[in-house]
Amino acid sequence: MFWEGRMLKLSQAIELRRRLLRAGFSRAYASRAARELQEHWEDMVEEGTRAGLNRGEAEGEASTRIGSPETLISEFVARLEKSSWLGRYPTLGFAMLALILIIVWWVALGSAAAQYCGLFEKGIKTQELSDKLALCFDWVRALSYVVLPWLCCRIADRYFCGWRAALWACLVLAIHNAAHFFQVTGAGDHGTVTMGYTVSSSGPPLLPILAPLAVFALHRAWMLRDQFDSEDSGPTFC
Amino acid sequence: MYGYEIVKAIQTASKETFAFGEGSIYPVLHELEANKLVKSRRQEVDGRSRLYYSLTANGRKRLEVLTKQWEQVAAGVGHVLGGAHA
Numbered sequence: 001m002f003w004e005g006r007m008l009k010l011s012q013a014i015e016l017r018r019r020l021l022r023a024g025f026s027r028a029y030a031s032r033a034a035r036e037l038q039e040h041w042e043d044m045v046e047e048g049t050r051a052g053l054n055r056g057e058a059e060g061e062a063s064t065r066i067g068s069p070e071t072l073i074s075e076f077v078a079r080l081e082k083s084s085w086l087g088r089y090p091t092l093g094f095a096m097l098a099l100i101l102i103i104v105w106w107v108a109l110g111s112a113a114a115q116y117c118g119l120f121e122k123g124i125k126t127q128e129l130s131d132k133l134a135l136c137f138d139w140v141r142a143l144s145y146v147v148l149p150w151l152c153c154r155i156a157d158r159y160f161c162g163w164r165a166a167l168w169a170c171l172v173l174a175i176h177n178a179a180h181f182f183q184v185t186g187a188g189d190h191g192t193v194t195m196g197y198t199v200s201s202s203g204p205p206l207l208p209i210l211a212p213l214a215v216f217a218l219h220r221a222w223m224l225r226d227q228f229d230s231e232d233s234g235p236t237f238c
Numbered sequence: 239m240y241g242y243e244i245v246k247a248i249q250t251a252s253k254e255t256f257a258f259g260e261g262s263i264y265p266v267l268h269e270l271e272a273n274k275l276v277k278s279r280r281q282e283v284d285g286r287s288r289l290y291y292s293l294t295a296n297g298r299k300r301l302e303v304l305t306k307q308w309e310q311v312a313a314g315v316g317h318v319l320g321g322a323h324a
Binding site for chain 2: 072
């Protein structure tokens, strides 16, 4: 693979990429940073050989000039984590992000589901409507167990906020899922939609709590998989 | 300019006054890019593909502001040192 062949020349680039991934940065960004470092190193090696050094000496000189991996990695992490508001205030930012995503999700998909079920149409039987709505909202809720944590993980990657921020957002979502309820009831000509938070005496259901944490774990495993990207992912800034 | 060129330009312009690990330029460039002060584009020149950086309009404005601030600070320090030596 093109990438692997090039990357293996410089241990700093490999180490940088690995450590950026462990810090929770995206694969695209980690690969881009490592590739730039690699290209810089190659330019320095060329400069050294032009100056009369042999290949080994030029490579050693270039590796020294590029800086120690520890210093580089700490600079990458420190600078990029502080480059966005979410990165500077991850605890507040990601708790708010999770809550905003929940609201947007329910407003957007809830109203779409209601429209689909014919809530706003006249002449539909309440019991029939209630059954359809309950089914639709169950789907909306079940999808939110997976989609919202995934979005939080992607946003943490995109804004260089690290894996802890993503985990925190998933925990907030898990707590929300544990207590949130949605109920559609219909009787006679009237129907009622009830939504809110409750604590059950029999304890919270496990699936809604575990789902966001499982999404986080899968996302981390995917990011840390031991394989180079087959193509240059290019810049990851918008 | 790409990263290596930028480092060379800094070293030449500063007459090699600043010594730093050359890889340190990338976190700085990436932070500037995240703040939309520079933008990057991959380009192939002479068979070598590299990431070229250029200033954005915001970056140019920010550079002007920082340059003015720095000139004021440098002038102030110059006056202080000049006064002390007088």
